[in-house]
Amino acid sequence: MSPKVILYTSSVSFAASTRNHTDNLKYILESKGVEYETVDLSQNRERAEEMVQVSGGERKLPQLHVDEKSYGGWDNVQELEDHGELSKILQLE
Template sequence: MVQVVLYSTTSAATLKVKTDITKIRHILDAKKVPYEEVDLASTPERRASMLAGSEGLLALPQLHVDGRLVGVADSVQELEDWGELDALLRGEASAAPAAAQ
């Protein structure tokens, strides 16, 4: 079973970040994907694992599968629109570098 992690924050400075977090939650919930949500505001020690899996990308929210970045909200939505997200969430494919940008 793959490990799906949503890195988020409860201290988002902008409405866009809050909306993006909600967008990814809704996608995962609609697909009934079990995932762990890591609030970096309350667990800052988990930031290192996020950065390691995303090659230093600081933007939030981030969706990771098995320790690797799948993307931020817009790229996750794009993967969903193109029908590529399901395979990534099952661990059957790797995220393309362009999907993470």
């Protein structure tokens, strides 16, 4: 069974780095063939609380969650990818 993968984002972010980090996370997931749900918090504010609860209070976007565990944002996910851990987390190995 595939893990439940959620990418929390916001389409109204004015920070170029946030948009770039979101695009980079999407690229990694799509290049691995991972199905994921994108939750745009600017359109789904009611889902923000679930993100904050799972992430231990973190509100910074984007955030990647897999099976109700937070793996943080772009920097953390890139580090997992660099160390070969991301595919294990996504149950691709």
